[in-house]
Amino acid sequence: MLIGCPREIKNREYRVGLTPESTKELTRNGHQVWIETGAGAGIGAEDREYIEAGAQIVDRPEAIFAECEMVVKVKEPQPEERARLREGQILYTYLHLAPDAAQTADLVKSGVTAIAYETVTGAGGGLPLLKPMSQVAGRMSIQAGATALEKVHGGRGVLLGGVPGVMPAKVIVIGGGVVGFNAAQMAAGLGADVTIMDRNPEVLERVGTHFESRAKTRFSNQANLEEAVSEADLVIGAVLIPGASAPKVVTRAMLDMMKPGAVLVDVAIDQGGCFETSRATTHDDPTYVLEHIVHYCVANMPGAVARTSTYALNNVTLPHALRIADLGWREAMRRDAHLAAGLNVHAGHVTYPAVASELGYDLLPLEDALA
Template identity: 50%
Template sequence: MIIGVPKEIKNNENRVALTPAGVAEIKKHGHTVYMQANAGTGSGFSDADYTSAGATILPTIEAVYETAEMIIKVKEPIAQEYNLIREDQLLFTYFHFASSEELTHAMIARKAVCLAYETVEKADRSLPLLIPMSEVAGRMSIQEGAHYLEKPLKGRGILLGGVPGVPPARVLVLGGGVVGTQAAKMAAGLGAHVTIMDVSLARLRYLDDIMPPNVDTMMSNEYNIRERIKVSDLIIGAVLIPGAKAPHLITRDMLKIMRPGTVLVDVAVDQGGCIETCKPTTHENPTFIIDDVVHYCVANMPGAVPYTSTLALTNATLPYAIQLANKGWKKACQENRDLLSGLNVVKGEVVYKGVADAWGLSYTNVDDYLEMATV
């Protein structure tokens, strides 16, 4: 198969979809890899690194899309890429369709095969291609939140871990999944007093067992959230419903009961956000303020640490990319249910229910679609 890796063009997105090591592994299986010039420089990989691994360098993004049968990316295509995508072309990347109606309709119109990292799901309901970036984003959420708590950045002026004789900051984490767990561990490690909320009692029991003494667990409901946000300095939104919009756990009216300088970090913003007042921002302009509350809503947080993120992502995506290249998308998805769950939009049809529900679109069951496609 002919595989293309374009340079990411989203604002301040420095990750790349394949490392040179990944290229070498794909080449061992007899496939051809085309990299756009300078695609890996933001992550610390030169064109020479890629050519040494067996890739061919193409000068433009147009050339990559025109040549490749499968495009491997990090972030969803943006408007200037839409018309480059060909009918039947396989795109393997993060899409987050439930947060962008424009993108959804664009991919339907292009009749491409859109296989989303974020909905590839194993039998145990884990999300193997979302986990690495969730780990990065969860840890970064505390790093960024601590920074924006500083007074010159309009935060409360509180040190996350405090000092002897002065109490630490209070951190509230909404969601006890991968992002929330990593955020709580980082905040606790810095000495903050942490409360982590989830709707699953079984998950709270697990977290209570593994977390250090400065982490409390609490059932997530509106009453508890309203009580905790009154005294929290840093609030992390870490809620995920795979392939669907995140629910708004913090609503517009709740800002009024927060203290001035409270910092909100909505890690779920690329799925619509779990904080009603959040809207996607960029690393260039990461924050905005509403009612004296600082909002940090960068939709590609791991893009700020591209070396770590690129290695972590390729470690997870490469085995699946090789399956797709070896077998073709249809056979690979029929033989591997993990990949099957990643199909979101296929040749003009929405085959993932969460996406169809988000935008009121007709939905075709993915098993039915593949059965019809093979007749």
């Protein structure tokens, strides 16, 4: 199979879909790989390393989109990239379609077969291709929140861990999944006063057992949320419904209850955000202040630590890329129901139930797409 990897063009996105090591695995299996020149620069990977791994370097992305059978990326295709996609081509990347009607419409129109990292499932019921980026984003959310809390950035001027004789910051983590767990781990490690909120008693038991006295747990109902948010210095939004838009757990009205200069970090912004007042921001302009509350809503947080993120991502995406290339996407999905869960769009139809439901498309059942 001819596989292409273009340079990412989203704002401050330094990750790359294939590392030189992943490229070597694909070429060793008999596949051709085209890499856009400079695609690996953000992780310190030179064109020379890709050539040594067996890839061909191409000067512009047009050739990749025009010729390659499968395009491997990191972030969702931007409008100019979507215009180059074509019928019968495989797109393998993060998509986050439910809150993105424009992207979904373009993918449907293109006829592409789009496989989303974030909906591929795992044997334990998790999302293994999303997990490493959730780990990175969860840990980064505390770094970002700590910076935003500084007075010079509009925050309350509070140090997360406090100092002897001065209370630490109160950190509320909404959601006890992978993002929330990693956020709580970082915040507790810095000495903050951490509370993890979730609606699943089993999740609360698990994180409570892990953190013991280093973090508290609290059931996430409306009354408890309002009280917790009103006392918080930093709130981390870590709520996920796989493939669907995130629920709005913090409303605009709750902002009036919060301390001026408190910080909201919305790690669910890729799925539309879990705060009612969230709107996507970039690494160039990461925060905004609304109702005296600082909002951090960068949609590609892991792109800031591109080398760590790229290698963590390739560790989990490469095995499926090899199967798709070796067997073709249909046969690979027939053999692996977890990979099949990643199919979101095919030949002008939406194939993922949550996306079809959210955006009003008729659903093409997976079995029909695989027929």
